[in-house]
Amino acid sequence: xxxxxxxxxxxxxxxxxxxxxxxxxxxxxxxxxxxxxxxxxxxxxxxxxxxxxxxxxxxxxxxxxxxxxxxxxxxxxxxxxxxxxxxxxxxxxxxxxxxxxxxxxxxxxxxxxxxxxxxxxxxxxxxxxxxxxxxxxxxxxxxxxxxxxxxxxxxxxxxxxxxxxxxxxxxxxxxxxxxxxxxxxxxxxxxxxxxxxxxxxxxxxxxxxx
Numbered sequence: 554x555x556x557x558x559x560x561x562x563x564x565x566x567x568x569x570x571x572x573x574x575x576x577x578x579x580x581x582x583x584x585x586x587x588x589x590x591x592x593x594x595x596x597x598x599x600x601x602x603x604x605x606x607x608x609x610x611x612x613x614x615x616x617x618x619x620x621x622x623x624x625x626x627x628x629x630x631x632x633x634x635x636x637x638x639x640x641x642x643x644x645x646x647x648x649x650x651x652x653x654x655x656x657x658x659x660x661x662x663x664x665x666x667x668x669x670x671x672x673x674x675x676x677x678x679x680x681x682x683x684x685x686x687x688x689x690x691x692x693x694x695x696x697x698x699x700x701x702x703x704x705x706x707x708x709x710x711x712x713x714x715x716x717x718x719x720x721x722x723x724x725x726x727x728x729x730x731x732x733x734x735x736x737x738x739x740x741x742x743x744x745x746x747x748x749x750x751x752x753x754x755x756x757x758x759x760x761x762x763x
Contacts, residue, residue, distance in 0.1 A: 555579040555757060556587065556594035558621070560601070560611050564741070568600045568634070571743040571750060577757050585620035596630035596757065597621075599637035600743070602703065605645040605666060608636045609656040618659060625661055625735055632756050633737030635704060638730065639666045641737055642708055662730065664710040671723040675705040682728055682740065684718040690729060690736050691718060692755055698748050700740035702728075707739065 557568055559581040572579040579598075587593060599621065601608055612618040625631050625641075633641060642658045645666035658666070669676065679699045684691035691698070707726040710716060717736070718729035728739040736756055742749035 554594050556582040556592075556597040558582045558597060558599045558617060560608070560615055560617050564602050564635075564743075565600055567741075567743040568598060571753055572757070575750060575754055575757070577753075585616040588617075588620040588624050590627070596632070597624060598632045598634065599640075599737075600634040601636040602741075603636060605636060605639050605647045605658070605706065606656045608640055609658060612640070612659075613656075622659055622661065628734045630734045630756075631736070632753075633735075634743070635739060635741060638737035638739050639706065639708055641730075641735075642666050642710070645706060647706055661735075662708075662710055662715065662732070663712065664708060666706050666708050668706050669723050675703055676722045677703045679745075680720045680722065680740075682718050682720045684729070685716070688717040688729070688731060690731060690738070690752060690755055694748060694751055694755075700728075700738075700742065700745040700749060700752075702740045704739060 555577060557565060557579055559565055569579060640658045641662045642664050643660045644657050646668050680702050681697040682700050683697045710727060710730060715730045715732050716727045717731040719725055720728050730737050742752045
């Protein structure tokens with residue numbers, strides 16, 4: 554069973570619909586206590602879009618921040634999508650809306666989240682994505698592949714060995730990381746057609762409906 558972390562973000566239904574199309578059993582995580590060692594899930598997905606600081610505030614207020622850290626530290630399968638990638642890092646240049654306050658991330662990957670240097674942000678639309686040849690997440694996918702993006706900030710990991718894929722928007726940048734059972738992507742596989750479904754299938758180890 555796959556758990557989809559429900560912390561109040563948008564776009565969660567699209568992820569559930571994609572998993573349903575792949576005939577992969579999944580349900581929303583009902584609280585951080587379900588991520589304990591005795592919980593019902595073999596793997597979890599942390600999806601979302603919006604603001605880094607708002608997401609982190611929600612995680613801290615709900616207790617999901619500690620539960621997700623413990624899950625990843627136990628090397629349990631984890632997939633982060635969009636904000637689910639960014640919150641793994643130490644900090645972001647983005648500040649909390651209306652408060653002008655920045656928040657630290659989960660600090661599971663050394664590095665920062667930075668704003669694109671150009672004026673045309675967010676990046677919205679399809680972009681070609683070049684994966685490392687040995688990436689598990691992108692196995693048997695065309696290389697490069699096109700995925701759907703919508704974001705104004707990008708991640709910059711200190712350890713470049715963690716980078717599983719890159720693309721370019723004003724500058725080349727990391728769009729996917731892999732480390733042990735952890736994987737995370739900046740794009741939205743659930744909005745990227747058949748190629749996105751195949752990537753989710755690679756991660757989940759499920760079988761497609763055909």
